[in-house]
Structure formats: C-alpha cells, structure tokens
Amino acid sequence: MKNRSNVGYKAARIFLAAGAAVLFFTGCKGKPTAVDIMKEAVKNTNKAESFSGKMVLDAGIDMKESGMSLGLDMNMDMDIEAVKKTGACHLKGGVKTGLADMQVNMEVFNVPGEDESGFITYMNVADTWTKAKSVEMDEEKNIAALMNLESYIKNGSRLELEKDTRKEEGGEVYVIKTSAGGSGFGSAGAILGRLFGNSGDGFDLKDVKMNVTFKIYKETMLPESVSMSLTGSEGAGLVIPVPGNALNEVSLKNISFLLSFKEFDTVGEIRVPEEALGAQADPTGIMSGLEEKVPGEEEPEEEEMPELQKDSEGNYILTDWENKKKIAIPAREGMEVDQYSTNTNITFYKDGNQPYSASYSLETLYEKEDEEFYAGFKESAKEMYETIDGYSDIEYHKKKEIKSGDRTIKYVSLSYTYEDSLYENEVYAWTVIDDGSLLACDIQEHSEKKGHYAIDEEVISELFDGIKY
Numbered sequence: 001m002k003n004r005s006n007v008g009y010k011a012a013r014i015f016l017a018a019g020a021a022v023l024f025f026t027g028c029k030g031k032p033t034a035v036d037i038m039k040e041a042v043k044n045t046n047k048a049e050s051f052s053g054k055m056v057l058d059a060g061i062d063m064k065e066s067g068m069s070l071g072l073d074m075n076m077d078m079d080i081e082a083v084k085k086t087g088a089c090h091l092k093g094g095v096k097t098g099l100a101d102m103q104v105n106m107e108v109f110n111v112p113g114e115d116e117s118g119f120i121t122y123m124n125v126a127d128t129w130t131k132a133k134s135v136e137m138d139e140e141k142n143i144a145a146l147m148n149l150e151s152y153i154k155n156g157s158r159l160e161l162e163k164d165t166r167k168e169e170g171g172e173v174y175v176i177k178t179s180a181g182g183s184g185f186g187s188a189g190a191i192l193g194r195l196f197g198n199s200g201d202g203f204d205l206k207d208v209k210m211n212v213t214f215k216i217y218k219e220t221m222l223p224e225s226v227s228m229s230l231t232g233s234e235g236a237g238l239v240i241p242v243p244g245n246a247l248n249e250v251s252l253k254n255i256s257f258l259l260s261f262k263e264f265d266t267v268g269e270i271r272v273p274e275e276a277l278g279a280q281a282d283p284t285g286i287m288s289g290l291e292e293k294v295p296g297e298e299e300p301e302e303e304e305m306p307e308l309q310k311d312s313e314g315n316y317i318l319t320d321w322e323n324k325k326k327i328a329i330p331a332r333e334g335m336e337v338d339q340y341s342t343n344t345n346i347t348f349y350k351d352g353n354q355p356y357s358a359s360y361s362l363e364t365l366y367e368k369e370d371e372e373f374y375a376g377f378k379e380s381a382k383e384m385y386e387t388i389d390g391y392s393d394i395e396y397h398k399k400k401e402i403k404s405g406d407r408t409i410k411y412v413s414l415s416y417t418y419e420d421s422l423y424e425n426e427v428y429a430w431t432v433i434d435d436g437s438l439l440a441c442d443i444q445e446h447s448e449k450k451g452h453y454a455i456d457e458e459v460i461s462e463l464f465d466g467i468k469y
Contacts, residue, residue: 034159034176035321040221042149050267051147052081054260060253081267088270109272122276129279150342152212173215173224229256309343319343320362325437328468354454356445358463363438378414393417402457404464407431425453429460433469
C-alpha cells in the first residue's frame with residue numbers, strides 16, 4: 001500500500017509473513033518441494049518495502065579497437081540498501097579492475113528528483129562528489145527490483161532442490177537451482193553498464209541462459225542470497241552496446257552476480273549527505289550514461305517489459321506456479337494493482353483512511369485435509385505471537401462460511417496489537433475450485449485505531465465477485 005510509512009509496522013508485517021511461513025512448513029507432511037519453498041519466499045519478499053545487503057559483480061570483458069584487443073576483468077563489491085516504493089538506493093564499496101590492479105572506493109546515491117520527473121545520481125570517487133540527472137528509470141531497472149525473486153526465474157524453468165540443507169552464517173538454508181533468461185539479469189546489467197560505461201542500458205543479456213542459485217532460510221522463508229553466473233562459450237562474443245565510445249567492439253567473456261540479503265524493512269529513507277547535495281555536475285564523463293537525452297539526439301528503442309496477462313475482457317489472469325491452471329480476476333473496484341504483482345500472485349491495494357491489500361494465489365490441494373492445513377496457517381501464527389514480547393490483544397477467529405454468488409467462501413482471521421501502536425487485521429479467505437486447487441485471498445489491513453477495521457463479510461464477498469474459474 002502506498003501510504004505505509006511506519007517502519008515498525010513494515011518490519012512487523014514481514015516478520016509476520018516470515019514467522020507464519022516457518023509454521024506453515026513445520027506443519028507440512030514430508031519435505032517441502034522447491035516450488036513450495038520458492039512460493040513462500042516470493043510472497044514474503046514481495047511484502048517487504050526495502051532491503052539491505054551486499055552486491056558483488058564480476059565481469060570479464062574483451063575490448064577491440066583498430067585491430068588491437070585488450071582483456072579486462074572488473075569486480076564490484078558494494079554494500080547496498082534500497083527502497084521499493086521510491087526506487088531510491090545507496091551503494092558503498094569498492095570497484096577493482098584488472099588493469100594495473102587498480103582499486104577505487106566508490107559511493108553512490110540514486111534518489112528521485114524534486115519534481116519526480118527523473119532521478120538524481122550522486123557519486124563519490126576519490127573523495128570527490130559529482131551528480132547527474134537521469135531520465136526516469138524503468139521500474140524493472142531500479143535496484144529495488146532486484147529483490148523480486150521471480151524476475152530471476154525463466155518461464156517454464158525447472159526448480160531443483162538440493163537434497164540436504166546448508167549452514168550459512170545466518171542459519172540453515174534450502175538451496176534451489178534453476179536457469180534464467182538474461183532478462184532476469186537486466187537490473188544488475190544496467191547497474192554495471194551505468195557505472196563502467198557510457199551505456200544507459202547496460203548489458204543486453206536477454207538471449208543468454210544463466211545458472212541461478214537461491215538460498216532460502218529454513219526458519220524464516222526469506223532469501224539469504226541469489227547468485228547468477230555465465231561463463232565460457234555461452235558468453236563469448238556477446239557484444240555490449242557502448243554508444244558514443246570509440247571502441248570498435250566490447251564483448252563479454254564471463255559474468256557473475258551475487259546479491260546477499262541482510263535485512264528487510266529496516267531502511268526507512270535514503271538520505272543524501274549534505275556534502276553530496278552541493279556537488280557539481282559530473283565533469284569527467286564517468287556518469288555520462290546517466291544523463292538526460294540531448295535535444296535532437298535519437299532516442300534508443302526501449303525494450304518492452306512483460307506485463308500481467310489479461311484476457312480479452314481486461315480481467316487479470318491468475319495462474320498456479322506450474323502454469324497449468326488459470327482463472328480470470330476482474331479489477332477490484334476502488335483498488336489498484338500493486339506494481340510488483342505477478343501472474344502467480346496478484347495483489348490489489350486500497351489507500352485512504354482504511355487501507356488494505358488483497359493478494360490472490362492458486363494453491364494445490366494434494367489431499368482433502370490440505371484445505372484445513374491452509375486454514376490453520378493463521379492459528380499457528382497466533383500461537384507464535386503469544387510467545388513474543390510486544391504482541392498483545394491477539395485474537396484468532398475460527399473458520400466461517402459465507403456465500404458469493406454460487407460459491408462458498410471460507411475464511412479465518414487474526415488481529416493483534418504490536419508495541420501499543422500497530423493495529424493489524426489479517427483475513428485468509430478461500431474457495432475450493434475443484435478437486436485439485438484452491439483460490440486463496442490473503443487480506444492485510446492496517447488501522448490507525450484499535451479495532452477499527454474495514455474488512456467484514458461484505459468486503460470478503462466482494463473480493464470474490466466476478467471471478468471466472
């Protein structure tokens with residue numbers, strides 16, 4: 001929801017999702033599948049409004065000019081923090097090149113301009129701040145988009161779960177491997193291109209296959225890291241566009257990317273330091289790929305980013321994770337679609353005095369009791385909160401049934417107070433579509449006053465109106 005600004009509230013929300021996921025899987029019969037784990041990790045991560053961590057990029061590049069060639073290895077190792085809503089980010093660390101083994105310390109702030117027509121990028125290299133104004137960046141190329149786990153998964157790719165978990169510094173993790181199209185690497189490629197060349201678009205890897213590894217914490221069902229790699233002949237000869245550069249050809253030999261997540265929802269706002277705000281416009285050309293288009297200059301054709309699937313009537317298509325089952329969900333009256341929705345998890349939100357969100361997903365029923373298993377999700381969360389300091393007025397309401405057209409809708413709800421200032425109401429509603437699937441709607445509501453909630457049976461019924469199964 002757009003107007004969520006209380007950092008404590010956001011942190012509690014992601015903690016709720018993570019903690020509930022723990023109970024979800026500990027109550028599951030047998031070992032969870034790779035799809036189960038990724039589904040929960042995507043849901044939990046999508047609820048986060050910010051993240052902090054570390055980003056490491058390694059690239060091997062061949063450069064040719066007038067018959068001469070030069071190989072160059074580059075490494076970027078940066079601490080990173082980003083806010084999803086604004087696209088603002090902060091990076092700090094080192095950049096190293098194989099040429100003379102040179103190490104350069106660097107700090108970058110990328111924040112929206114005052115008129116919100118673009119971004120201002122402030123860069124500190126060798127204790128000198130410079131700034132440049134950019135055109136508005138595509139949402140998929142904002143650094144915050146890197147925490148969208150689904151962007152790394154190629155459509156139709158098989159997820160493979162390692163037999164045994166691994167031990168990482170933060171705890172035990174599941175390890176899931178898959179392959180991805182290069183378009184999932186677009187954000188990282190754009191970052192590298194903007195920092196090391198004159199190309200505003202960065203590397204074009206859309207036709208390249210990547211090896212991807214996800215590490216997901218077993219306890220919280222949040223990601224520990226995402227890593228991608230491209231090596232050997234797969235990358236050989238891949239030409240990197242470098243407009244305005246005198247080089248005849250720049251090609252990619254290898255590239256690897258690691259994004260380690262440290263914390264979610266702890267970054268309230270990206271603040272640019274005073275010494276950076278007074279910086280001069282970039283005089284060196286190192287940030288020339290970020291600057292606005294020169295009047296009269298031909299604008300490069302933009303790559304069309306994938307959108308949510310819709311049917312001929314404009315309804316949103318919701319699919320299961322295996323893309324076997326599809327249903328049509330009409331736009332919800334008075335609500336907007338969250339920009340980070342996917343066709344496996346479509347979220348609508350409503351702003352105003354009584355804000356709430358509703359996230360739709362299709363779940364698979366492997367056994368008859370699985371329906372009750374999903375219903376027990378909130379009850380298990382209640383038991384957990386009762387053991388944690390800061391939670392009070394915890395109320396769980398058992399399953400009830402209502403009608404929406406000819407459909408029976410079932411729901412459970414959980415409400416609580418956190419730190420005497422956060423009032424949260426959660427409703428998990430569902431209907432069984434057939435013997436093999438369940439349509440779920442996870443509703444999250446935040447109120448400024450205790451007990452003043454907007455979600456009632458009428459609202460729940462409306463959220464299932466018009467859905468075509």
